[in-house]
Amino acid sequence: MGNFEPVSKAGPEHPVRLAVAADGTVFASDPRVDQAVGYRGGRKVVQLGGLDGPLGIAVQGDRLLVGNTGRHDVEIYDLRARRYLGVLGSGLGEVTMPNSIAVAPDGKIYVADSRENVVKVYAADGTRTTTIGGSGASDGQFSFPVAVAADDHGIVVADQGNHRVQMFDGKGKWLRSVGSAPASDSSTLGAMAGNFTTISGVALKGGAIYVLDSAHGHVQILDGAGHNQGFLGSVGDCRTCTKLALDLAFQPDGTLLVSDPLARRWVTPEAVAP
Secondary structure: OOEEOOOOOOOOOOOOOEEEOOOOOEEEEEOOOOEEEEEEOOEEEEEEEOOOOEEEEEEEOOEEEEEEOOOOEEEEEEOOOOEEEEEOOOOOOOOOOEEEEEEOOOOOEEEEEOOOOEEEEEOOOOOEEEEEEOEOOOOOOEOOEEEEEEEOOEEEEEEHHHOEEEEEEOOOOEEEEEOOOOOOOOOOHHHHOOOOOOEEEEEEEOOEEEEEEOOOOEEEEEOOOOOEEEEEOOEOOOOOOEOOOOOEEEOOOOOEEEEEHHHOEEEOOOEEOO
16 A cells, blocks of 8 residues: 655656646656655645556545556545545456546546456445446457546547547447547648547546547547547647646646646646647
8 A cells, every 4th residue: 555655845756647636636646756646736735655656546525546557456545634545346456557547426436447458437435336348449349448537428438559539428338439540641630630649648528528649749629529629739848838748637727737747747738720
């Protein structure tokens, strides 16, 4: 298990996955130093150490969920009492590669297990209920599901190996898939609309789907039917650019954050014209 440590002044070392609490605290998993850190108002307020290859991270009320690739589990921590509570499901070995975690408004928990090519579903109390997916390229199957997001209507899964996002209802029923690999000669945003090279993150907001493509450093905004509504972000050294965009999350005020581990930060991407 991990342990809450005295908060240091050091900034994030290699922030990969992001999660935001209702009070605006931004949490990031940092596999380089085996920590999860929380920042509020630009100041570090939480430092959880003793993790083992942390990736997926999510907030469920006063609880922080952290997926450990080394321990093959999703651990639960009480943020108020600063203590370890246990793990999702049956314990060690429950999730072989917990790359992403999403908590639905009803408290249901979804964990994208990239190694097993499934999304594992848990009740709000952490009890395993069902599994979505399996290896393959057919409807409802995955090839390295790298990220998952949830809202009142269901879930969206970033199916990286199949260059698409897949949508499911709240009961895990497949609804539709969007996307394919862009043509090798695609060089404009317009040509890449609705297509994905290396999806690394997905988020839901106001009925729209935000898909992060780390190969191009941009976020595609899709409507509920999967039609492109615009792009955010770009690769570079500017204040809002990224060197390696890996995840995205929304703050309570609607501000979008994108993690950039190579620059040891997260940024707010700006709209770009196709």
